[in-house]
Amino acid sequence: MPQSRPRIIPEATVARLAVYLRVLAGLADGGRSHVSSGELASAAGVNPAGLRKDLSYLGPCGVRGVGYSVSGLRDRLTDALGGERSRPCVLIGIGRLGSALADYAGFASRGFEFVGLLDTDPATVGHRVGGLQVRPVQELEAVVAETHATIGVITTPAEVAQSVCDRLVSVGVRSILNFAPVALTVPAGVDVRKVDLSVELQVLAFLDQQRDGTPPLLAPLRPAQGVAR
Amino acid sequence: MPQSRPRIIPEATVARLAVYLRVLAGLADGGRSHVSSGELASAAGVNPAGLRKDLSYLGPCGVRGVGYSVSGLRDRLTDALGGERSRPCVLIGIGRLGSALADYAGFASRGFEFVGLLDTDPATVGHRVGGLQVRPVQELEAVVAETHATIGVITTPAEVAQSVCDRLVSVGVRSILNFAPVALTVPAGVDVRKVDLSVELQVLAFLDQQRDGTPPLLAPLRPAQGVAR
DNA sequence: TCCTGTGAACTCATTCACAGCC
DNA sequence: GGCTGTGAATGAGTTCACAGGA
CATH class of the missing domain: 3.40.50.720 (NAD(P)-binding Rossmann-like Domain)
Structure with a gap:
């Protein structure tokens, strides 16, 4: 059985695959048949290149010049994350x-x-x-x-x-x-x-304080999870 | 005012500082006056060297050969995380x-x-x-x-x-x-x-599946958040 | 001797940039 | 031309190992 090539999938990637899967479900509901990495990445709140790298752990699943099949990718991800078993x-x-x-x-x-x-x-x-x-x-x-x-x-x-x-x-x-x-x-x-x-709240409060509380000392913030631009 | 030296504190460290603070509260309730990095790290579920590095962002706050003052460290952390203001x-x-x-x-x-x-x-x-x-x-x-x-x-x-x-x-x-x-x-x-x-559950399920579902293909797991030994 | 503080090494993750295919 | 797949480069974070002070 041609199970996708047994590569190693980093845990950080696994977490994002679950997010992509949810976004794809939304796209499928909307009747979409294809997506580009750019569009999918923006909906998931990640960098397009990173998304492609994440998907590459499952082996090639898109079509160059075109994008990804919504249903095809969905199946691939569902499968990688353990199928539909309860x-x-x-x-x-x-x-x-x-x-x-x-x-x-x-x-x-x-x-x-x-x-x-x-x-x-x-x-x-x-x-x-x-x-x-x-x-x-x-x-x-x-x-x-x-x-x-x-x-x-x-x-x-x-x-x-x-x-x-x-x-x-x-x-x-x-x-x-x-x-x-x-x-x-x-x-x-x-x-x-x-x-x-x-802890989540505490980190948020810290960042808040860093911003306007002590201007000279600024932590190296991640560029905000959404599209911060 | 000798505000701790304005170093840059990584976000990952900030999250852990909040955890240390909670552990210290427990120790203080128990009447402890001192802790070593080893003990504190094990209670917080992190590596001792990492804990010391985390604390070093606040400047020296321990005593070599002895450890950290529970109340002193607590104050230092509270302060770093933005004081007690509501x-x-x-x-x-x-x-x-x-x-x-x-x-x-x-x-x-x-x-x-x-x-x-x-x-x-x-x-x-x-x-x-x-x-x-x-x-x-x-x-x-x-x-x-x-x-x-x-x-x-x-x-x-x-x-x-x-x-x-x-x-x-x-x-x-x-x-x-x-x-x-x-x-x-x-x-x-x-x-x-x-x-x-x-997503948290999904990652857990993935790891679960990796363990016994497909033995040959194993993801590079983090060594479990607790003391996995 | 004990335990902290920290540069250096290393591992993990993200981003870039471009080759390859449609 | 457009978009995927991926090696290479960069960066962040963790661990190691030891120097340094009580």
Whole structure:
């Protein structure tokens, strides 16, 4: 089977491929059949040459002088990112943030399905969130076993995040998305990605201050994520 | 006034400084008076040498052979990140995610205060979220003027994010945190940071697949954010 | 001896510039 | 002519290794 050539794909590129895929979905809805790297790059907020380099990791997927086929590229990207198979996830910590994630439409459309919601609070357990009933965190191991979840999302308070993480790892979960503001320690072979919302704000505030607070000292800002021109 | 030497601080470093600050707060609560770079680095999930390099941008702040004073370093970091002044933020889009952010305790403790919540939905307008009444998005300009907000947080659907962004910029907001899955276009001088939750999951799923799906082809993974050993 | 501070080496990522094909 | 694919150049960020002070 002619699986695209087994090149190595940098993680930064993988993140952008997911973005391109979303932009392509929009273009397809709009009835477009072709795009140039320039147009796609501008919609994704990246440099055109960088976009072409990203795509080149999948092998040639465009037509010189013409551009890319929207549907063709879409298939190629979907495939590279793991196909359309559904990915069962468990979510631990059903507070405000957890509830928000539990029925965030953006996940389902990308093939991520929450198959288990867990919390310690008796007032939360039993409630339905995003079409699923919240179960007591004691059942974590059982839920993972039942559902064969491979991804764990942690939205608990910082104090318990490590212990939840350990329990996930002990039942075979090797991909964890952590929203708790702590660094998790995991064995080799387990991937943790961390999203730290207050750090994002803090960086923004710093840049803000740099601009007009202390004019002489200016950090080497990235040229703004959008088209800053 | 001996303001720390005006060196240039890379953005990646700024993000980590915020993390160190949080770890230090924990140590201070625990009554610790000193830390070594090794201990601090392990709690923050980074390399010790990197941590020292990060801190070196603020000028010498430790004692050789001893380590860092917890309170001293804390003050230094607080100062570098813009002091303790409160930062007024407006939040547009009070859906699940918006509501979660609106009363996320982690923000207030870092000096971020939401002073305006806005939404289009008549069913949402008027409700109180996190101690604040939601106002109609038509009043965006008025709210920013009243409150002198300098940071805007966008949690609207993708379709309206750009127009909300434009309106924020037009009334002088120059720091924007964007949760909507689109690349925002802004004039030079405005900073946008993007948080894309489904991309995080997608990258995680990719790594997962790489591990056991296609053994021969392995991406050059970063050595996991925690202490992967 | 211990641990910080930092130049130097290295790895990773982005950007440029142009060759190649339609 | 136009746009893709990609080596080469540049730049940013991380790690190493050691000098230097308590």
